[in-house]
Amino acid sequence: MKIATIEAIPYSIPYVHPLHFASGAVHEADHVLVRVTTDDGIVGTADTPPRPYTYGETQKSIVAVVQDIFAPQLVGLDVFDREKAQTVMARTVHNETAKGAVDIALWDVIGQALGRPVTKLLGGFTDSMRVSHMLGFKPAAELLDLAVQFRETYGISTFKLKTGRHPIGLDVEAARVLREGLGEDAEIYMDANRGWSANEAMEVLRRTNDLGLQFLEEPDDAREVLGRRRLVEKSMIPIAADESAPNLGEAAREILTGGANLLAVKTARSGFTEAAKIVGLAEGMGVDVYVGNQIDTQVGTVASVVFGAAFAHTSKRAGELSNFLDMADDLLAEPVVIAEGRIRVPQVPGVGTAVDEEKLTKYRTDR
Structure with a gap:
């Protein structure tokens, strides 16, 4: 089972109560939804929260590194070869949340493929x-x-x-x-x-x-x-x-x-x-x-x-x-x-992060 595509979808959802802390404030969840799809049609999902005040990552930088750097190197890789995926992403310094999301999405795929909860x-x-x-x-x-x-x-x-x-x-x-x-x-x-x-x-x-x-x-x-x-x-x-x-x-x-x-x-x-x-x-x-x-x-x-x-x-x-x-x-x-x-814990195969597609269409910002 191989990775067929990797998507990075930017979206934005407002906060009812903005969060304030010493290193900044957050008024909207300007996040990125990462999706890994296999050649068998299994879709793994993870969320990526940019924290520019803390890690230097932005919504645009996450989309760019996932789609332009990670995806071309990871497409075609066996989904069970997690350490190979880690080695590929480690060549790029920093970008922790982008790497984390790809990894979680891969685990989601693995859990679904095996019919077991990832936990x-x-x-x-x-x-x-x-x-x-x-x-x-x-x-x-x-x-x-x-x-x-x-x-x-x-x-x-x-x-x-x-x-x-x-x-x-x-x-x-x-x-x-x-x-x-x-x-x-x-x-x-x-x-x-x-x-x-x-x-x-x-x-x-x-x-x-x-x-x-x-x-x-x-x-x-x-x-x-x-x-x-x-x-x-x-x-x-x-x-x-x-x-x-x-x-x-x-x-x-x-x-x-x-x-x-x-x-x-x-x-x-x-x-x-x-x-x-x-x-x-x-x-x-x-x-x-x-x-x-x-x-x-x-x-x-x-x-x-x-x-x-x-x-x-x-x-x-x-x-x-x-x-x-x-x-x-x-x-x-x-x-x-x-x-x-x-x-x-969701007792379903994978991570349990299935997305409401209508809401994704509503909040995504790349269309």
């Missing part, structure tokens, strides 16, 4: 993932109201607080208000998106020491090497690498050199193949991981659930799986359901 092929550890919801920049009281609403409506009890604004004022206040309002049972962690210096992060940790925060993600720019390592060494909670560790090599570097002691795994930027290698590296070194969010659509969220539920190591912590709720619409044919704080 079973990857590991099959559990049938659902616990959900963490991301809270963006808002006044502290509004953040608390929103968190309470999500807990009452969806059963979510884990929250990521986007910080990186004014560390001693707004950020510390928001963390304290959430803890006091949600109680001790709620799991709360912070993500500064490189918005502070290491010294500012150290002061935030000192002022929030009594709040029982789970961990702190990307407090400062990882290139602030000495400050970052001092922070990791002295912090009482884990310091997580996210955008500073987008691939296997950089994840290994951050852990081995003391730049982090917790890793975010995002299938949108690493696909399933490289993400599994990152999880194996972390587990072997005794480092925890969690499934992060690229502000994914439902198509991207299903991929994250499928991967996260496949491994015991990724299932320990809640995954960031709910921000599609801020979108006005979606492409997924069977909408994602959050119940009792969890999302169940």
Whole structure:
């Protein structure tokens, strides 16, 4: 079974509630749908979220690299030769989310061809993932109201607080208000998106020491090497690498050199193949991981659930799986359901990311 075509379809869906964070803001999901079709007519699907502020990829660059660079080299390849596909794409530096989408689409094809859910092929550890919801920049009281609403409506009890604004004022206040309002049972962690210096992060940790925060993600720019390592060494909670560790090599570097002691795994930027290698590296070194969010659509969220539920190591912590709720619409044919704080894995052959073709026609921007 060989790859016949690879498509990269740009589309745009607005957000009902724009998301704001230290490295930028997102008002529309200007994503790319990647489709791999075999000579037998099987179609594998994946979603690609450009993050120009973080990785330098744009919607146009993803379309170009998939169609002009990857497709000519991958068409004709046996779909089961995943390592060959990885080697081909590795010749092009960066472009993580473009590579990740092609890989996930290939896994989708493989699952369909074998008649098995991809989560079973990857590991099959559990049938659902616990959900963490991301809270963006808002006044502290509004953040608390929103968190309470999500807990009452969806059963979510884990929250990521986007910080990186004014560390001693707004950020510390928001963390304290959430803890006091949600109680001790709620799991709360912070993500500064490189918005502070290491010294500012150290002061935030000192002022929030009594709040029982789970961990702190990307407090400062990882290139602030000495400050970052001092922070990791002295912090009482884990310091997580996210955008500073987008691939296997950089994840290994951050852990081995003391730049982090917790890793975010995002299938949108690493696909399933490289993400599994990152999880194996972390587990072997005794480092925890969690499934992060690229502000994914439902198509991207299903991929994250499928991967996260496949491994015991990724299932320990809640995954960031709910921000599609801020979108006005979606492409997924069977909408994602959050119940009792969890999302169940689709029990269908492949990944379970079948697309509503009418919605794709409506939102695609290349016609």
